[in-house]
Amino acid sequence: MVPRKVIAGYADALSIAAGESLDVKVSVEADVESYRCDIVRLICTDEHREGPGLVEEVIDSPVNRSWPARRQSIHVGSYAAVPEMPALGSFTAQAWIWPTRLGAPQTIVAQGSALAMELDESGALALALGGERFASGRPLLEREWAFVAASYDAGSGAVRLIQSPMRHYPGFDSRADRRFHARPGQRFEGELRIAARGAAPDAMSRHYNGKIDRPRIAGRALERAEMDLLAEVAPPAALAGDIVGFWDFARETPGARIVDLSGGERHGVLVNLPARAMTGFNWSGDTGDWRVAPEQYGAIHFHDDDLYDAGWETDIRFDSDPALPSGVYAARLVVPGAPPEHVVFFVRPEPGARGSDVCYLAPTASYLAYGNYRVMDCGPVYEAFQGRLLVAGPEDLFLNEHPEYGDSLYGEHSDGSGICYSSRLRPIVNLRPNSPLWIFGGDGYLTWWLERFGYRADVVTDEDLHEQGQALLEGYRCVVTGNHPEYWSREMWDAMKAWLDGGGRLMYLGGNGFYWRIAFSEAYPGAIEVRRAEDGTRAWEAQPGEYHMSFNGELGGMWRRGDRTPNQLTGVGFTAQGFDRGTYYVRRPGSFDARASWIFEGVGADERIGDFGFADGASGQEIDRYDAALGSPPHALVLATSEGHNDNMLLSCEEFKSTHMMLGGTENPKVRSDMVFFEIPGGGAVFSTGSISWIASLAWGDGDNNVSRITRNVLERFRDPAPFPDLPQE
Ligand SMILES: [Fe+2]
Numbered sequence: 001m002v003p004r005k006v007i008a009g010y011a012d013a014l015s016i017a018a019g020e021s022l023d024v025k026v027s028v029e030a031d032v033e034s035y036r037c038d039i040v041r042l043i044c045t046d047e048h049r050e051g052p053g054l055v056e057e058v059i060d061s062p063v064n065r066s067w068p069a070r071r072q073s074i075h076v077g078s079y080a081a082v083p084e085m086p087a088l089g090s091f092t093a094q095a096w097i098w099p100t101r102l103g104a105p106q107t108i109v110a111q112g113s114a115l116a117m118e119l120d121e122s123g124a125l126a127l128a129l130g131g132e133r134f135a136s137g138r139p140l141l142e143r144e145w146a147f148v149a150a151s152y153d154a155g156s157g158a159v160r161l162i163q164s165p166m167r168h169y170p171g172f173d174s175r176a177d178r179r180f181h182a183r184p185g186q187r188f189e190g191e192l193r194i195a196a197r198g199a200a201p202d203a204m205s206r207h208y209n210g211k212i213d214r215p216r217i218a219g220r221a222l223e224r225a226e227m228d229l230l231a232e233v234a235p236p237a238a239l240a241g242d243i244v245g246f247w248d249f250a251r252e253t254p255g256a257r258i259v260d261l262s263g264g265e266r267h268g269v270l271v272n273l274p275a276r277a278m279t280g281f282n283w284s285g286d287t288g289d290w291r292v293a294p295e296q297y298g299a300i301h302f303h304d305d306d307l308y309d310a311g312w313e314t315d316i317r318f319d320s321d322p323a324l325p326s327g328v329y330a331a332r333l334v335v336p337g338a339p340p341e342h343v344v345f346f347v348r349p350e351p352g353a354r355g356s357d358v359c360y361l362a363p364t365a366s367y368l369a370y371g372n373y374r375v376m377d378c379g380p381v382y383e384a385f386q387g388r389l390l391v392a393g394p395e396d397l398f399l400n401e402h403p404e405y406g407d408s409l410y411g412e413h414s415d416g417s418g419i420c421y422s423s424r425l426r427p428i429v430n431l432r433p434n435s436p437l438w439i440f441g442g443d444g445y446l447t448w449w450l451e452r453f454g455y456r457a458d459v460v461t462d463e464d465l466h467e468q469g470q471a472l473l474e475g476y477r478c479v480v481t482g483n484h485p486e487y488w489s490r491e492m493w494d495a496m497k498a499w500l501d502g503g504g505r506l507m508y509l510g511g512n513g514f515y516w517r518i519a520f521s522e523a524y525p526g527a528i529e530v531r532r533a534e535d536g537t538r539a540w541e542a543q544p545g546e547y548h549m550s551f552n553g554e555l556g557g558m559w560r561r562g563d564r565t566p567n568q569l570t571g572v573g574f575t576a577q578g579f580d581r582g583t584y585y586v587r588r589p590g591s592f593d594a595r596a597s598w599i600f601e602g603v604g605a606d607e608r609i610g611d612f613g614f615a616d617g618a619s620g621q622e623i624d625r626y627d628a629a630l631g632s633p634p635h636a637l638v639l640a641t642s643e644g645h646n647d648n649m650l651l652s653c654e655e656f657k658s659t660h661m662m663l664g665g666t667e668n669p670k671v672r673s674d675m676v677f678f679e680i681p682g683g684g685a686v687f688s689t690g691s692i693s694w695i696a697s698l699a700w701g702d703g704d705n706n707v708s709r710i711t712r713n714v715l716e717r718f719r720d721p722a723p724f725p726d727l728p729q730e
Pocket of ligand 1 (some may be wrong): 484486512622
């Protein structure tokens with residue numbers, strides 16, 4: 001019997017500087033009055049029976065005590081709220097819509113509690129008016145644009161419902177224009193909602209799934225031709241006195257506000273981060289960049305399971321000591337008999353107060369991207385990947401019972417569209433000890449190893465690097481990555497590149513790194529965005545025309561499809577993945593070159609490197625290879641290459657060409673990890689292992705092994721300010 005997880009929490013930050021405070025928010029789902037909190041420093045975060053186990057050290061703090069338990073809930077589903085609305089008598093409500101999940105009643109636009117233009121359970125347009133209900137009786141089609149309108153004349157009580165799909169098909173004609181009679185003289189008051197109804201964030205219902213474009217409200221029952229005018233991109237002068245709301249979703253695309261052009265300043269706010277920069281009903285296909293043709297990107301895609309900020313109350317405020325060493329920490333929360341919760345946070349050094357010449361860049365963007373990854377939703381695929389049956393832990397079962405905690409950037413919304421935003425303002429139950437080796441759990445072997453060999457590395461996060469840029473890395477001799485630094489913003493990349501060009505030294509100890517482009521947002525602190533565009537080994541595909549990110553307009557997708565490749569930065573790039581077992585490396589001629597032979601001091605010429613480890617072997621899970629054609633520097637030395645992969649290690653799809661049909665590790669020569677080293681003019685250097693599993697071998701045999709030896713040799717040399725010898729310039 002797996003013990004049930006009953007406690008979850010998150011904090012207002014993932015990274016604090018020593019001396020800053022952290023607000024921890026907790027929910028307990030058990031009938032207990034209290035739980036215990038202890039602040040711990042996390043040193044090893046994987047409990048493999050042959051490894052160091054869970055190593056954590058309690059930090060003295062007044063918050064280390066018992067706290068009263070309470071339950072806090074999460075309210076998912078995105079919508080827009082417009083607080084300032086005049087009362088309506090006669091009206092017209094209209095929009096272009098692209099519904100994606102018909103079958104449940106859902107709101108397109110609603111005012112107060114008495115007026116709602118909706119889709120009913122059949123998928124037909126409906127109008128709720130006072131206590132009365134009217135419906136077109138003709139279901140719309142999913143993923144087809146349709147113009148919909150509802151009008152009411154308060155004088156006569158005349159109601160009209162119009163459905164005008166962009167396309168119609170034999171047997172699937174969803175056109176409708178129906179007239180009804182309602183009680184005359186009604187007035188409607190209250191705030192306006194788009195894509196849901198309800199008065200308060202914790203009391204929303206009837207969420208809409210799909211896109212809405214050009215929602216409009218007029219203060220009288222318009223004629224059909226007037227509705228067309230109102231659906232124009234700018235407010236028509238002919239209707240000047242009648243327009244109540246004229247929201248243009250193409251304005252302020254990166255933000256959380258919707259802009260009203262009616263002149264009445266009826267701007268609204270978006271709740272729970274619906275997808276913006278979405279193609280509108282009028283997208284021509286001629287451009288994929290919303291910045292080029294904003295009028296074609298007037299749609300917002302709402303989902304009934306969107307989530308940005310869980311909005312929990314703070315339970316524990318932890319004031320960190322200014323002398324607290326930089327490191328990986330957690331608020332450990334314990335209810336007896338249940339698995340402990342660790343609310344993980346990172347303590348970075350105060351600016352200018354470096355504590356080490358080595359800096360561990362914790363891949364928190366990857367942790368966010370994989371945040372609340374749901375193995376139970378992808379059971380058979382997961383089993384094929386792993387080559388073994390799915391094992392679900394307490395966190396997986398908990399997520400299964402709690403869809404409202406949100407999914408990862410690998411999941412899909414309830415309507416099947418890909419999840420392109422992830423936020424840390426919610427409990428992330430797999431950012432914990434014993435999470436998979438390819439995320440936080442595995443990186444504990446690196447922090448353990450750094451500790452074991454006396455390197456008190458400072459710790460900074462991806463988000464810190466994004467915000468502070470190159471200045472964050474200044475003064476460090478060497479930056480060490482985690483096992484899976486997959487998600488990079490342009491700002492992060494620029495900072496790393498500039499620091500390397502200034503003499504920095506990077507140890508890329510992972511695989512599948514520098515792979516997806518992401519964006520951060522000023523409007524949504526703590527959130528990241530990805531667009532899984534066109535190509536790449538990806539869990540879902542962005543819709544055509546929706547490859548540019550809403551947060552900053554940049555083209556999303558793989559870095560290698562843009563102006564830079566991981567190979568340029570690290571010497572290697574993603575080539576294959578497979579999760580059933582790892583394998584070893586063998587030395588290549590480059591490892592005997594005088595430029596790099598010091599890396600192999602203490603390692604025999606024929607020694608297998610990493611034929612051990614907590615992921616079975618040092619090359620595995622996701623692996624990268626040297627490829628000059630993809631930008632690996634020609635002077636980079638290939639030091640070692642993995643061999644012995646099996647056919648569960650599969651070539652990445654972006655590498656697949658129709659001329660080679662062999663995909664697996666036993667046949668395809670591209671399925672391999674390459675370990676590389678190269679110098680950068682100016683004193684910098686890069687060492688890359690090209691494998692997620694490398695770090696999981698570091699701690700094998702108490703750290704006495706050749707993976708550890710090689711890593712130490714590199715780290716010692718990279719800490720040494722002595723320049724690398726100039727390369728001959730023949
Ligand atoms: Fe990955």
